[in-house]
Amino acid sequence: MNPTELLSLLALKKAPLVGDILAKKLIREFGSASAVFEQDKPSIAALEGMGDKKASFIENKTFLFKKAEKELEFIEKHRIKYRVYYNDDYSKRLQYCPDGPIIYFEKGKIELDNPYVLSIVGTRQITTNAAAFLEKFISEIAPLNPIIVSGYAYGVDILAHKLAIENKLQTVAVLAHGLNQTYPRNHEAYNEQMMENGGFISDFWHSDSFDRKNFLGRNRIIAGLSEATVVIESASKGGSLVTADLASDYNREVFAVPGRVNDKYSIGCNELIKQAKAHMLTKTEDIAYILGWEKKQDIAIQKQLFVELNDEEKQVFKYLKKADKELLDIIAMDLQMPVHKVASMLMGMELKGVVKPLPGKLFTLA
Template identity: 40%
Template sequence: MNILEKIALTKIKGIGPKLSRTLLAYNGSVEEIFRSSKKQLLAIPTIGEVLAENIASKSYLKEAEEEYNFIQKHGIEIAWIEDKIYPKRLKNCEDAPILLYYKGTASLNPSRVISIVGARNATNYGKRICEDFIQQLSDFDVQIISGLAYGIDSLAHRQSLKNNIPTIGILGHGLDRIYPATHRELASRMLENGGLLTEFPSGTNPDRQNFPMRNRIIAGLSDVTIVVEAAIKGGALITAEIANTYNRDVCAFPGGIDQDYSAGCNYLIKTNRAHLIRNAEDLSYLMNWSKEDKKAHAKQLNLIPPDMSKDEKKVYEYIKEHEKASIDDIALFCDWPQSKLAIILLEMEMKSLIVSLPGKTYKLI
């Protein structure tokens, strides 16, 4: 019953990610939400008569059962926001979906995640940059995500597979279809070394309004968003802007000043919304990433250096769990004033336990 209620909550019209979290915060669990009376629901801020009636009637449970039968038949996993499988990076975003549908073999919590986005009508310049860049990334133990769209997105997925890099496509529709249809073969190959992920249930069409929502997931899943080539307007710049609001790093490849499909990248760089990069070495310098053996990296993440104070261990474990964390997130978790935390972070940097990144974020060395 629990899984049906989780699905049902996402199907109630008028209840989005933020309101879902409010309901969970007030009720403690998804089961308690559906056990609540209309009167109890009306006592929750922003819950009106219509929503309270919809929740209390439990009318969406039948739709949830149909969805559950679909995911069971097609081997789809559900990632609830409180589950371990749920992407930790995305969970830190206030508008993160409370439920995701996923099919594939790649982890949703890898050590390093890069999103690569760009123009649908990519030029030869953009295609060459994308191909060379991804080939260079094969030594950096990364996962690459994009939107499975025409142009740079699909090229990023294809090149990732070619270089044996796990790649996940984020969809703006349900897992009962692939859009565009010409990418079905590519999507099938991605399931073997990557996957497909969406917040939308089956039967959801690839409608225009779904893609900005899809773009926020791309930004939220990533340590860094790379804009390869983009016009001054379009989905790539929307993704970059969202990444900036999430306090994530954004990078862009520069282009010719007279080229329309480089205008977006040049604008991001000019306005300090993105770091200028030319290759993977520039990215590794910015992110403090080194080329390393995957097994050695995994082993390193499981080790806890000796000679740390109790407070330092608390910070270290939090950063290790989240791969990278902002000073605000750490302060909130530890419940310390930032003055105390700043001293601890400085001491940990001097001990070469952590490194400071742009945006007042930290990661383990």
């Protein structure tokens, strides 16, 4: 990208009172972010939704560009990837959100062109039952290879990220601060795994420290990146309910796990269901059915999703998922199992519709 345009985007991102919706309107009106800064105040103020007060940023463009230059130095020094809303490498789903960021930043190995992206949110005080449900849910949905998006907070968020990693799924954490920080601090222990299995996204600058008021901005990206948002547990108020509302505003599906009426952290989910703001989620098949994912997969993949496998069969399944196809002897050697035992397991998995043999003693997932 033209360096001047990138600096102008960064500067416009920091223009007081403007925000992403008006920033897009300005770019659309004048042709580019750099062209916006070539205008005088009356020209900007005349645009619908602006006015003199909001247009005042143009009088401080020197200051805004100095700040933008410092951010650009950080981006270049740390090789931070950036995505601009009108470019092809920007999240396609986020492009449909009117308040999606004009530019966001990422680090890691993130590939958002996967057709299946789920946001999973909920309370920071996750209960044992909810944790068990989430573990079962992610393990059962894993054969569809969805991307799991969450907010890297305590409770539901961090458990969703960890379970995604355990199931070899890409997972993306959307942060409420710059990419040079981790909050909560003790989640730094998972940063390396996150970077290897997905990564981090934020539209905040590295100079933006953690602040609770940033949660709303963070939550709109969580909702916007995904085809659907799943609320695992929530009290009567909380950020996960805000995320659910945002997802609904973006015309995305919302799911909520019901609970007992007297449970504090089931109140929010029960209300979402009661008010018809969310589908009731009681089993993994609900997601595939309502989102139409099962129609996009052949029958064999559906069998993989819900068939019961023992621990050793799961090892073979995960191995073939990663390898695509492999020889019987190589599978046995890599898994450190006797060949006859692997052969027997593969036969059983073939009968279950999970694997299929290929010529030359090769095996692959069905």
